[in-house]
Amino acid sequence: MKLGKVEFCHFLQILALFLCLSGMNQAEITRSRSKPYFQSGRTRTKRSWVWNQFFVLEEYMGTDPLYVGKLHSDVDKGDGSIKYILSGEGASSIFIIDENTGDIHATKRLDREEQAYYTLRAQALDRLTNKPVEPESEFVIKIQDINDNEPKFLDGPYTAGVPEMSPVGTSVVQVTATDADDPTYGNSARVVYSILQGQPYFSVEPKTGVIKTALPNMDREAKDQYLLVIQAKDMVGQNGGLSGTTSVTVTLTDVNDNPPRFPRRSYQYNVPESLPVASVVARIKAADADIGPNAEMEYKIVDGDGLGVFKVSVDKDTQEGIITIQKELDFEAKTSYTLRIEAANMHVDPRFLSLGPFSDMTTVKIIVEDVDEPPVFTSRLYSMVVSEAAKVGTIIGTVAAHDPDASNSPVRYSIDRNTDLERYFNIDANSGVITTAKSLDRETNAVHNITVLAMESQNPAQIGRGYVAITILDINDNAPEFAMEYETTVCENAQPGQVIQKISAIDKDDPPNGHQFYFSLTAEAANNHNFTLQDNKDNTATVLTKRNGFRRQEQSVFYLPIFIVDSGSPSLSSTNTLTIRVCDCDADGIAQTCNAEAYILPAGLSTGALIAILACVLTLLVLVLLIVTMRRRKKEPLIFDEERDIRENIVRYDDEGGGEEDTEAFDMAALRNLNIMRDTKTRRDVTPEIQFLSRPTFKSIPDNVIFREFIWERLKEADVDPCAPPYDSLQTYAFEGNGSVAESLSSLDSISSNSDQNYDYLSDWGPRFKRLADMYGTGPECLYS
DSSP, rough: OOOHHHHHHHHHHHHHHHHHHHHHTTTSOOOOOOOOOOOOTTTOOOOOOOOOEEEEEOOOOOOSOEEEOOOOOOOOOOOOOOEEEEEEBBTTTTTTTTTOOOOEEEOHHHHTTTTSEEEEEEEEEEETTOOSOOOOEEEEEEEESSSSOOOOOOSSSSEEEEEOOOOEEEEEEEOOOOOOOOSTTTTTOOOEEEEEEETTTEOOOOTTTTEEEEEOOTTTTTOOOEEEEEEEEEEOOOOOOOOOEEOOOOOOOEOOOOOOSSOSEEEEEETTTTTTTOOEEEEEBBSOOGGGGGOEEEEEEEESSSSTTEEEEETTTTEEEEESSSOOOOTTTSEEEEEEEEEESSOOGGGGGGGSSSSSEEEEEEEEEEOOOOOEEEEEEEEEEEETTTOTTTEEOOOOOOOTTTTOOOEEEEEEGOTTTTTEEETTTTTTTEOSOOOOOOTOOOOOOEEEEEEEOOOOOOOEEEEEEEEOOOOOOOOOSSSSSEEEEEEOOOOOOEEEEEEEOOOOOOTOOOOEEEEEGGGTTTOSSSSEEESSSSSSEEEEOOOOOOOOTOSSSSEEEEEOOOSSSSSOOEEEEEEEEEEHHHHHTTTEOOGGGGGGGGGGHHHHHHHHHHHHHHHHHHHHHHHHHHHHSSSOOSSTTTTOOGGOOOOOOOOOOOOOGOOOOOOHHHOTTTTTTOOOOSSSOOOOSOOOSSSSOOOOOHHHHHHHHHHHHHHHHHHOOOTSSOTSSSOOOOOOOOTTTOOOGGGGGGGGGGGOOOOOGGGGGGGGHHHHHHHHSSOOOOOOO
């Protein structure tokens, strides 16, 4: 009888369950040969247990503990005297044992992928003595796998590339899926691959996972990227198996399968004839569908009448052909050029030569446009010479320029004065003749570089430039002179014929055959008895002594005139004076001192006189220093002078007086009588420079003098009075002076006078006049005493 797929699956499940039960039955304790176990106090017996592995299914989802197996000992008679215990991995936490029957159960859900097996130890104990009746034995509980894990692509998603136009079956990339189930048990970990998306372009090997191309001639220019979905399924791909997927992005890489092509068969460009050399005329580009190195091209001119006038190069960034000018264009000479330009790939793939030649041709026509050009000189640089002796108006040379255009306009000339600031030259505006405008000096400037401007008469904006170099020819117009300033000395002990100086000459002129100088003494110096001159015939001369016995006291300086003549035509000469000093020299003839003032000293001031003058000057300086020091130590007065403005030094003390009740602030009696003397008191906040020992007596003097002296006396007393207000406070003195014919009108003096007037009625006027009544009444109380 044939079984269907469903019946076959049920059959496999029943077979697996039967195998598990048979494995657990083999775990029953059986008799076998083993090492004997000795127990003290008893006869020797052979007792042992043989263990096989226990198997238990993972992922058990039942509510009751899962039965694993049973432990049993031959000693166990079933009377409950034997107790079974379990130890090891997972004992008590995952696996429990019935200590009476030896049944083992799993209390938790097990996962083989977390732990594949557990190692435990079992022992049978006497329940009364708690001693082992059998040796401890070790056994293993293996977790039996079920298909509970789907395949996974650990390296996904994938990216890969394959050259375009690849043949069918070209390998692209290999994908790999892993399954956490047990590969040694069943088909739970046996994976097969299939493609869900990406057909018909690609395929995948079911067993290896290698992705390959499935279509030929896939063109990157048509489509350059594909997205594939690959599935991995366990249970050898059968129904009920678990699966996982991943994505693979496949990019077609470029190959050189497209030749370059010009969009047009011909091009035309217009350029002005004034365009400078190396300027860009045009840019052309051949289209190439490839990218990168496969699209790199080179351009070249293969034919045409502009081979030497134009050139073409490639722009590495844009792959354009750049046409540039190599020579100047001239509309009057040629009005157009025709070029045949080829574009070709630099990297050709021989596999695709059948697609056609990887190059293309096009025609470029260049039209030259006429422009109004500036005048052009017949030469780029003119060289001219003129003598420095030339007179003003001397013709030096001629320049010429013409208008290159067809109109051939007349040209006018001028000199760019920025190149001839001193205006040494002129030019004729019509003929171009250059003449001298000033006297020339070769020694000042040997070469003049000037710029000549040529302008069109009809269009002055068109200006051409020509360059002229004028060399000045030399004449003998400078006399020779000493080459340097000589410092010549002669020793007092010099001998006759001794060389004291060697001289040479220079000349600013530049004769063609070089300089030749002749040296001699002037006529008035030729017969002197001190020195002589010897011409060395090599443009140098030697000065020698004619005698000995030079003395500084007699003459310290000699002046020797020397006559120098050059070899020019006509020759020029000059007289140069050589200064010779007489010096005191050592044994080697080296000058020590040439000062003659030491011999003049006795005729002037003596040394003693100089010392006396110096002592006087020092004394005056000491006196000045003492005076300055004393002035600095002197303190300024505490009270301001009349010239000082006290308003600039206002100090606020916020000190308010006691009013009418305050009778202690000032001594009013002193204001009434000037003759009252006060003891001199020392002020604590200042150190007075002058102590006032006595009060001066007042004399009969005018009132203004009395007022002034009275105020100054009060100020001086306030300066030294420690009880006085601060020195910058305002003090008021009720003093009207003496000697008035009408006598004093003040009521302040009434208390000390023998006035017959009675002021007792003031006490009847009320409390407002009580103070006046107390002051002027006849009562016993008095404010001032």
